Amino acid sequence: MRADATRNLNAVLRTGARLLAEDPTVSMATIATTAGVDRRTVYRRFATREALLAAVFQAKLDSAEQVLDAARLEEAPVAVALHRYVEGIVPVSREWPLDVRRMMRADPVANERRETQSRRLDAFLERATTEGLLRADLAEGWTRRVLDQLVDSVAHDLPRLDPPQAADLVVATFLDGVGRP
Template sequence: MSRRATPRFPHSFRYGRSGQSPWPRSATIAAIAAEAGVDRRTVYRRFASREDLMAAVYGARYDAVEEAIEAARPREAPVAVALHRYVEGIIAVNRKWPVETSRMLREATIRERRQRLIDEVDTFLQRATDEGLLRSDLPPGWVATVLPPLMEHAAEDLPELSAAQAADVVADTLLRGVGTPQAR
């Protein structure tokens, strides 16, 4: 996976002064700039439109997802280690880039990029199943369906935990729910 060149965003652009995501569906550039604590002209100097701004944010988010997957080493690391690293990395991404992800799918390049990442994780989850960490008697794709919401909830609902601690909770929940007796 290659890293795309995307603009760096100050902390306030990602979270706003309130600490919450400044990216609601109806937010204008002026509202986003105000929430980030900058003048809208600052935003317009870097981005011609709200769509350009959001495309850059989505690109930066997927850069971070790619980095998290690469750091997990899903093809090389022991599966339990790779699972924890992946979950920890994605929780950190979800906290750093708390944006409405369903809107990202409108752009074809983002959709294609997302699909490559999904395929990489699906390959890893199959490896985890083949190596006995995950149960093989579950419906196809079930673990891939339940894992993302677990990570999203951990990122949002466990703010008092570090990404590593939240990953412990997610991995434990996942493995006790879909893990083999050996994984427990």
């Protein structure tokens, strides 16, 4: 793909993610104009809003996969892996603000991919519990919900925090809040 075509595609995907998160009914023409490309460019690549939405979700899943890999959840010390994960996933949440659960009913392949990523994070939290960093007496799934909410809050409610600061805040809050006393 030519450099300008790649740049246009990235602009459309990122702009589409942001605008569709704000208004699921936004027009393709509005996305094109805001992305700074011709409407025909968008329609040539994505025949429908659903096709664009699917591409946005795939881009978000790609980014999340890279973060999970880079965090080294299975082999790095838990606190280090947790910090790497949060520091990496905060920019992903900011760049791709759409909730992937919106796509799951329509795309079973994307759903399975998201579930695989979710299982990786769940296994990491189980490891953290087994190693004694997290409390084992909490309701099943609670630590995951707390972590997800902390990440979402810092990514969207505190956008001025850079990713390392956001990770510091989330990790300290998480480990002190559901960590073992």
